[in-house]
Amino acid sequence: MSLSGKTAIVTGSNSGIGLGIAHELARAGAAVVLNSYTDREEDHALAAAMAAEHGVDVRYIKADMADGKECRALIETVGACDILVNNAGIQHVAPIDDFPAGTWDAVLAVNLSSAFHTTAAALPKMRAAGWGRVINIASAHGLTASPYKSAYVAAKHGLVGLTKVVALETAREPITANAICPGYVLTPLVEQQIPDTMKEYAMDRDEVIEKVLLERQPSRQFATVAQLGGTAVFLCSEAAAQITGTTISVDGGWTAL
Structure with missing residues (x-):
């Protein structure tokens, strides 16, 4: 399908899963905004290289996803937001009784609260445009659990719940909200x-x-970043217009156990 004329914002996208999803959205014709908390020459060079590869507009904008104000400012700075991919995430592994309180707060801020702030800022723009897609990159850990990952598991479960709420609040509109739940990538x-x-x-x-x-x-x-990107592109298609409020697992059968 063609996403020409659409603007996609992908948080946490200067490497890994976010970068892979950004590439596939750009390949489909969307203008893409890359993001992370750094502001280096290589970040902007990455955007320029992607633009040259796919022949679309690609920008890099710094914003710290641990800061709600910066999350909302990112959306406002871009102006348009037809496709929002909430991908930013951090991880820490420790038993609950040894888990640093500050780290708990940081993991929830980046992995969960950022999606609340960006979505709240993006929905009015999607409504004004008459079309929108919210795609949250959760995890197999949004559907199941592992020891020593209390903050990550809690945040990803919360992200799945947030996805369902956004879907219900937009169910009568041409806007969908879904979560992709990768296993190991x-x-x-x-x-x-x-x-x-x-x-x-x-x-x-x-x-x-x-x-x-x-x-x-x-x-x-392993799942691949291209497979996750392809799933995101599918969720933007007309074929997925009635897919909303659900999770799509890309986990090689992990959550089937």
Whole structure:
């Protein structure tokens, strides 16, 4: 499908899943706004390279997703917002009784509250345009849990709940809200973890991937950022116009267990 004439804002998108989704939206013809909390030359160069690759307008705008005011300002600075992809996220692993309170607050701010603020700012623009898509990047951990990830699991469950509320509030309008729930995805961050994990378990790369990283993913294969991007593009299509308020798992069967 063509997303020509649409403007997509993807939070947390200068690497990994967010960048992959941004590429697929741009490939479909959308003008794209990349975002993260840094403001480096390479961030703007990334936008320029994407624009040249796909022949669409691509901008990079700094905004700290831990700050509600900056979240809302991002939407206002862009002006138009037909497609909002709430992807920004951080993680911390620790037992609940050792989990730093400040870190709990930060994880909920970036992973959950940012989506509230951006959505609140974007909905009036979608209503004015007569069309909109809110796509929240949750997680398999938005549907199930793992130990030592209390803040992340709580935030992702909350993001799924927020998605349902937005869908109900816009159900009579040409606006949809859905959550994509990835399992393990092969991103640069995951790639960086593989060598240390190989040393820790005295395993080769393939063994680490199958027996450690993908132990909970029945397919024993990573999801890819292109697959997540393709799912996002589908949710923007007319075929998905009556898909709202739900979750789409891209997890190799993880949540089927």
